[in-house]
Amino acid sequence: MNAAAVAADAGAITVRGVSKWFSTAEGTPLQVLDNIDLTIAAQAIVAIIGASGCGKSTLLNIISGLVTPERGDIILNGIPARNFSDWRSISYMFQEDRLLPWRTALRNVEFSLEAGSMPRAEREARARDALKLVGLESFADAFPYQLSGGMRSRVALARSLVQEPCILLMDEPFSRLDALTRAQMHEELLRIQQLKRMTIVFVTHDVEEAVVLADRVVIMAPRPGRIRDTATIALARPRDATEAATARQAHELKSLI
Amino acid sequence: MPEVLESQIHARAPARTVRLNLVLQRLGLVAVIVAVWWLLALRVPHYVLPGPARVWDALKLIAANGNLWQDLGITLGRVGTGFVLATLVGLPLGIIFGANRRLGDFFEPIIPVMNTVSSAIWATFAIIWFGVSNATTVFVVFMTAMPLIITNVWQGTRTVNADFIELAHVLRMPSWKVMIKVYLPTILPYFFSGARLAFGFGWRVSLVAETLGSSSGVGYRLRQAADLIQTDQVFAWTLTLVVMMAVLEMGILRPLENYLFRWKKEAEKQ
Numbered sequence A: 001m002n003a004a005a006v007a008a009d010a011g012a013i014t015v016r017g018v019s020k021w022f023s024t025a026e027g028t029p030l031q032v033l034d035n036i037d038l039t040i041a042a043q044a045i046v047a048i049i050g051a052s053g054c055g056k057s058t059l060l061n062i063i064s065g066l067v068t069p070e071r072g073d074i075i076l077n078g079i080p081a082r083n084f085s086d087w088r089s090i091s092y093m094f095q096e097d098r099l100l101p102w103r104t105a106l107r108n109v110e111f112s113l114e115a116g117s118m119p120r121a122e123r124e125a126r127a128r129d130a131l132k133l134v135g136l137e138s139f140a141d142a143f144p145y146q147l148s149g150g151m152r153s154r155v156a157l158a159r160s161l162v163q164e165p166c167i168l169l170m171d172e173p174f175s176r177l178d179a180l181t182r183a184q185m186h187e188e189l190l191r192i193q194q195l196k197r198m199t200i201v202f203v204t205h206d207v208e209e210a211v212v213l214a215d216r217v218v219i220m221a222p223r224p225g226r227i228r229d230t231a232t233i234a235l236a237r238p239r240d241a242t243e244a245a246t247a248r249q250a251h252e253l254k255s256l257i
Numbered sequence B: 001m002p003e004v005l006e007s008q009i010h011a012r013a014p015a016r017t018v019r020l021n022l023v024l025q026r027l028g029l030v031a032v033i034v035a036v037w038w039l040l041a042l043r044v045p046h047y048v049l050p051g052p053a054r055v056w057d058a059l060k061l062i063a064a065n066g067n068l069w070q071d072l073g074i075t076l077g078r079v080g081t082g083f084v085l086a087t088l089v090g091l092p093l094g095i096i097f098g099a100n101r102r103l104g105d106f107f108e109p110i111i112p113v114m115n116t117v118s119s120a121i122w123a124t125f126a127i128i129w130f131g132v133s134n135a136t137t138v139f140v141v142f143m144t145a146m147p148l149i150i151t152n153v154w155q156g157t158r159t160v161n162a163d164f165i166e167l168a169h170v171l172r173m174p175s176w177k178v179m180i181k182v183y184l185p186t187i188l189p190y191f192f193s194g195a196r197l198a199f200g201f202g203w204r205v206s207l208v209a210e211t212l213g214s215s216s217g218v219g220y221r222l223r224q225a226a227d228l229i230q231t232d233q234v235f236a237w238t239l240t241l242v243v244m245m246a247v248l249e250m251g252i253l254r255p256l257e258n259y260l261f262r263w264k265k266e267a268e269k270q
Helices: A056-064 A105-113 A120-133 A149-161 A179-196 A207-213 A244-256 B002-010 B016-043 B052-064 B067-099 B101-107 B110-116 B119-130 B134-157 B162-170 B175-213 B218-227 B231-260
Strands: A013-022 A030-040 A045-050 A071-076 A090-093 A167-171 A199-203 A216-221 A226-232
Touching: A013 A056, A030 A056, A030 A071, A030 A226, A045 A056, A045 A207, A056 A071, A056 A090, A056 A167, A056 A199, A090 A149, A105 A120, A105 A149, A120 A149, A149 A167, A149 A179, A179 A207, A207 A244, A216 A244, A226 A244, B016 B052, B052 B067, B052 B231, B067 B101, B067 B134, B067 B175, B067 B218, B067 B231, B110 B134, B119 B134, B119 B175, B134 B175, B162 B175, B175 B218, B175 B231, B218 B231
Parallel strands: A045 A199, A045 A216, A090 A167, A167 A199
Antiparallel strands: A013 A030, A013 A071, A216 A226
């Protein structure tokens, strides 16, 4: 674990009074987020759901530092985002796998470590460990075109994990996979979270996915994006999307959207 | 399923028999061409069309008196210099025009104009400016190759995937690393096809330049032999060029391309 993860607040996220406007072609700014308050405990798994256009991806981008809000504060690991420097302890997993086609699986995972000045040998060793963690160690030398959708998704996950993040942000990361592969990725993710204990915040359209994975679900409403409700998922793990209790919980959540 | 994929990954280049078959086909083609040449040469005077045997003797002559390797080296050196200069100028300019839209839009009309200017015109200018010297040929090669490289690199920059840039941005990768790790690998296939085209063009125009404004090199020897009606030597020089281009293409460029772009799907490689 890196130094940041050892700190007491490692992985905790506080969003305080965040508002965001986008400029439009007509010139009138469009408000996408209105006064968002959200506290996420370290090591929690939080899902953000809501109708499209409710600003859930924007909220994730604001937490990641990709987008700066006009109003409000983000506090990461107990440090205000404007003073925060350890961005490499925060990983972001995109909706698409975004594997560089000219790199092998191993070198794609290494990409995450190349922003800094880590020696090549250490990078490679860590990347191999990350591939092993997702069960792809024998595919280290395969190019992306040689891998199936699920395997590519695993490589993308390994790339997000190789920096040993204390926060993992995911924007609909499994939405392009088929149902069976998605369920496998859910298991995989939960197993790794048990092991590495990072905070996971993910955006999803899929209420069942939120119920299976999350400790807490944040439901957002659109125009402008705001938090409508939050729900705690107290179901015992491991959870199965086909079980009655899970289905009931999902049904309740859907009525809140 | 993983076993199937694994075997697919470890499956290497096409089987030996396929390659052997191809070699035999190529040899057959050469044999047909030589046979037709021989038959035609039997019916016409040797100063119009010398036969293969006569050309072979001429080849041995120019190889023995040292002209062959020396002049080939001179021409190759000039083409190489012009080509390297064209790359040094064309690659950065292509990237800049591609990365900066306003600059690109502003300069865009120049490229097609430069591509349509005949190499004979560049050669004429070069003789006015540089006289009979190495610079004349180098300049002509440069002016021909540079627009081709710019065009291709420029086109390559347009295909850089914004998703990869965003990924690098999330990782807080400094922009010079993004250039090397995202831009350059994306542009490389485009640069490569541009460079290949430019090298071929450069090679051809260098001969034009050498016939007009040089006292050495293959182009000069070709003109000299033609002036003296040594048709067999003209053929010998031509044959040398053909063989050299084939060796460069099949021995260096093609294998290099296959290695560099092995990450592409087989279907895309065509």
